[in-house]
Amino acid sequence: MPTAAPLPPPDFQLASAFPEAAWLEQAAAANDWAAVRQYVDGLPHGTNRSFAFGVLADVPGVEQPLREFVAAVPTDVFALTLLGTREVRLGWDVRTSARAEHVSREQFAQFHAYLRRAEQLLIRATALDPSHDAAWSERLNTARGLQLGQNEARRRYDRLAAYHPSHFSGQSRLLQQLCPKWSGSWEAAHGFARECMLNAPEGALNGGLVAEAHLEHWLDLRDKEKRTEYLRQAYVRSELTEAAQRSVLHPAFQRPYGWVSVQGAFAALFSLIGDTESAAVHFRAMGNLASEFPWEYLGDPVEAFTRHRAAALARG
Structure with a gap:
């Protein structure tokens, strides 16, 4: 019998499943923020916008132009949310995904500094637009990283769910908070x-x-x-x-x-x-x-x- 053709190797590139991810990364790297905003604003109602903000927040160096935007226009919800998301990414890169006993005091100090900056940005974003799903979803990450407790995490999730009752990213982030490793059960x-x-x-x-x-x-x-x-x-x-x-x-x-x-x-x-x-x-x-x-x-x-x-x- 003929042998079966070998299976292709796994493809871990996000853009292979979602080609728009590659375009978003390229646009952000080129500082084409008008095109990026147009894309995000044009997403259909009910779309999990945390995906787009996550893709953009992983672009190296994206925090520099965003800090300039926020300084120039402190009420820019898009810039506030994306910069907050980027600060969380930078903080988690320092902390790593290791269990707490394997994270140094210096790592925790830097991690919390990033998250505190992110928290202030995201608080402003949700105050300006209480329906912004990506901002509330990211505030679940800051609540967990800053160890603000189960009640505060649930409060934030409830604010998100009031506008987006089946927001998958937000639910996944609260689920992590509810696990025993983050003082849940x-x-x-x-x-x-x-x-x-x-x-x-x-x-x-x-x-x-x-x-x-x-x-x-x-x-x-x-x-x-x-x-x-x-x-x-x-x-x-x-x-x-x-x-x-x-x-x-x-x-x-x-x-x-x-x-x-x-x-x-x-x-x-x-x-x-x-x-x-x-x-x-x-x-x-x-x-x-x-x-x-x-x-x-x-x-x-x-x-x-x-x-x-x-x-x-x-x-x-």
Whole structure:
């Protein structure tokens, strides 16, 4: 029998799934802010604008022109939000994603300085435009990083949800706050994830929060046997199946911003469970598209994606 053609390597470039990301990066790097603003302002109502602001905030050096804009026009909500988002990115680069015990005092000091600057910018942005989803969503990141507590994070989320009740980025950020590593509880995290899924329209990404909560729970256990035992509980598999069917596998699913990460989370979890048939469905939907989350949770992202995809497609 002829041998199967080798699978293409995973593609972690954001622009491969969302070509507009490359254009946004190029426009920001060229200081074509009129075009960038026109694009962001023209996004359809209900679009998760945190995606666009996140892409722009990752452009090296973008903080310099933004600081000039804010100094010249302190009421510019776009500039305030984007500069605040950039300050958060710079701060988190200093802190890294390591657990707190592995972050130095100097790193924390710099991290908090960036976040305090971001907080002031974003407070101004949400005061000027209380409906601005990207600004409120980013304030959930500053609340977590500055350790402002569960109540304050929930207050900010409620302000966001009043205008954007199924905002996936905001919900994902509050979910992180609700995990035990940020002084929450698994009961709160899983409960919130399920609530978001049930309250969102079918075919929306929000069911992916159920997968994210289970992946965080699995990672927190650390011990290999306990991780396997956790994921192979019948209710976990049942919840993941339901969440996938209500989101990325639903006929109404449209592949909005963030879909690759959500589809990947289901692929990763079903792979870890040993349900290669279900995992294969998600791998086929992604093709060779990938994102750092969730594969960075499983080790080297390229190796983890490649290994689990090969196993799933060989058996499923």
